Amino acid sequence: MDENYKIPISITIDPNDVYKLLIRIPNGKVTTYGDIAKQLGNKKLARSVGKILHNNPNPIIVPCHKVVLSNGKIGGYAYGLKMKKNLLKNEGIRILKDGTIENFHKIRVEY
DNA sequence: GCCATGGCTAGTA
């Protein structure tokens, strides 16, 4: 009997759930890929969340730029990191020299 | 085999 055996079911995240979560993040706050995944039931799906955001069909109303890495660094952005930084800056969020978000622990919302 | 991640470790300053 192998206790390590894992039943090969695959759990998928519904993109709409991600978007719904995102639109209630206040301006000036951020969350992480992992936090979103955890909130939707499986913290291991952080990468999938990133992929979903990459395919965000409506960047105007879904603020993808508020999602960053769990280590406080900025993460990716479909329209270029420069734009992501600018969007964050417009909400009063500053990026430090080392690429890390100022006061990350204070403005991070984990739900 | 890729990837918009995460966590942990070595090893620098």
Add this chain to the structure above:
DNA sequence: GCCATGGCTAGTA
């Protein structure tokens, strides 16, 4: 910086 993760996709057969 390295490796585990897990779903997805291109591209082969």
